[in-house]
Amino acid sequence: MNIVIVGHVDHGKSTVIGRLLVDTNSLPDGKLEQVRENCERNFRPFEYAFLIDALKDEQSQGITIDSARVFFKTAKRDYIIIDAPGHIEFLKNMITGASHAEAALLVIDANEGVRENSRRHGYMLSMLGINQITVLVNKMDLVDYSREVYEIIVSEYTAFLEQINVKPACFVPISGTLGVNITENHKTIPWYNGKTVLDALADFHSMSDIEDKPFRMPVQDVYKFTRFGDSRRIVAGTILTGSVSVGDELLFFPSGKKSRVKSIEVFNAQQPSTIAAPCTTGLTLSEQIYITRGELAVKASEKKPCITSRIKTSLFWLGRKPMTPHRDYYLRIGTDRTQVSIEKTLRVLNADTLQWTDTKETIERHEVAECILQLSNPIAFDTAENNPMTSRFVIIDNFEISGGGIIHQDLNDSGSWVRNGVYTRNYKWEKSGIPGDHRAERLGQNAAMIIITGKKDSGKKTIARALENRLFDDGKVIYFLGIGNVLYGVDADIKGRSIHENENIEHIRRLAEIAHIMIDAGIILLVTAIDLQQSDIDIIKTIVDPQKIETIWIGDRGTSGLTCDLYIKNPKNIEESVSIIKDLLQEKSIIFKPDR
């Protein structure tokens, strides 16, 4: 089990580790004697902390002991103690080391009391998701084993941990130097009947509960090694929590697509029928769906993750430049990655005073903050309270990991209700018995939604009609859907009431649902609309597979910020415009080139 040991500088971390090693007989032969002799030769009093230094020195000479990692064994289990640096300048390294731990020992000097790093480290541990913390009140011999001193520290630090929602496993009064309550309680402290450090370590429970949580696997990649003569299509990833079996129904978020596990693939061994966290794996699916890296695979029978593009978070910042509102960063969660900016900084914990302020907007290096983040695309996650593993994200600034955080709450974004409807629709959808690729083969085309937009009177509809004719003549199944046809038909109940924002979205939603049906039928659907906004396209893409949408802008762009697949600036010649669009459709394999 990996344990990280943290605390303020000189509060005695190394002495505690040294004592643990000696009292559990975990040192290499002759090591203790060698260090003692060294001390005598240099007229220095022996200190247990020297053992750690000696082990580190040895490593630089090439013997197999890790500098930041100390190995020791008890009858119960093997431990790796990660010695995290106490200096603030090394916070980056402390986080790197501590993130590999399952539990923590936090050392506080009884003589000095709670210091800034005692608190900062406590806070960082809770952010990193290490919520098993045992607090060692060290150097009790220097305060004459005073119960009063001990209890002041216990109540002060417990109050601090409470603020950050951490419940310490226990407090242990110790003396590293004299070996008091490290491995045995000899009643040196008469009023203390509790655990020793070794007991406290034994009480930490291993992360085995990750298997009992719902299945969560970020899709790392979809492999198809056809060039090596392998036709399997394998969805690869590392299972973060839970387990999955052959035959399980899977959902992929944020796309909301559905399939079933056909096999669990392995190299050079018998295929298992079930696999659990924290394994890496590869799954083949019984129904082929188009998914990519970044989706979160979950089981249809289990609790669904949250999906939104607005989140309430706690984050710590490590970047040299402060994190500021109105600037774009990248957020990575699982294998997903999207642009992010601060919508609102709720409060910031000052790194020096450890006081919260709610007037600050920017987050400086080594500061911790609570803020609302706005993402450019929805992500799938769980809240930290439900599943810490899938609530963790990092923030990238200028190619560097510059911050990290956890998500506390999913907030509604403009597309939430549309998305939720789509997930239910996908789940309830009765699939046709004719697979999509059979339909595509028969019709000689891949179904798609072609959206032609632009300013008023730019000739969109003329071009769309000409395109419909041309493709029809080519033998394609294409249909031009006039917006009016939808407005007075499907939208009759809400027509003219579109003052309310949501009803505008409702028009778009209904159009997109029609498109979804027509695409499923194998048809190429052609739609024109005046001056579509990115937010409109985002809603359409929530409802219709984004891979099957082509957007074309006709005429002057003006101030439109919409990203399209094709721009036709000067659409004077209708036939020419139609040919350009046809080229695009061939390039995207919606229609095939004549020679294929």
Added chain:
Amino acid sequence: MDHLDRLENISIHIIREAYANFKNLCMLWSIGKDSTVLLWLTRKAFFGHVPFPLVHIDTAYKIPEMIQYRDRLAHEWNLMMIVGQNEEALEQKLTFPDGAIDRIACCRNLKTRALINTLNGKWKRLRYNHRINAYEVDRNTEPYTGVIVGARADEEGSRSKERYFSPRDTYSEWDVGDQPPEFWNQFKTDFAPGTHLRIHPLLDWTELNVWEYIERENIPTVSLYYNHGDGKRYRSLGCWPCTNPIDSKSKNVREIIEELKSGNLKNIAERSGRAQDRDDGGGLETLRREGYM
């Protein structure tokens, strides 16, 4: 899940992250036990395939059996094999065995410089052609932006400071003091143009773990690692003028594991047979900062 399984899973995750994030990715294969374990993990990660090239730097002083073993596996496992060499230094005899320079300078010439210039595509790369069973000049001269390496943290001091994803600048230099943080399975996979990343999936493995894994998975290794009756074997493989066999009776993987666990190798450094490590203190860290593996 036992410790080897844990190590295996972390390594596979890292190899897949590298493959997903780097278009021009390669893996260094020294033919030694560590990078061969790495190659095996790659085949596990990709269900039997190795979807990126393997780069071997041939100093021309490698023990001949190593080259035979390399080409045999390249053939059997369908590997995209790339070989690079410092032809100029060899032609001008600027090497330690030629008596021209010391060991560290020789490593710099035949390994570091050959490696840097093979990775950046400035020097000739030879590529194994499976159809004609021979090496020919590779037409691809694009620089590799991600390089997977079999370094382990426990090998020697400088390697214990490495991260899983460790950035190198345009000159392959390594800034030991200011490395990016790594946590929650998130690594440095974003990088500025002109820089490249070294990826270390075996960082958490020890020498003992490597041998235990070789035994468990039955991975083929070069016979130089084993004693064939003369009481000598290689513990670490390199160029023959600078690598000496150690005294050991171990004839197979099991005996090596026992020897490492409880026998006479329990507390002796692995690279003790490598002369260049001893030539000057800190020599390896200097070489590593310059781009040595």
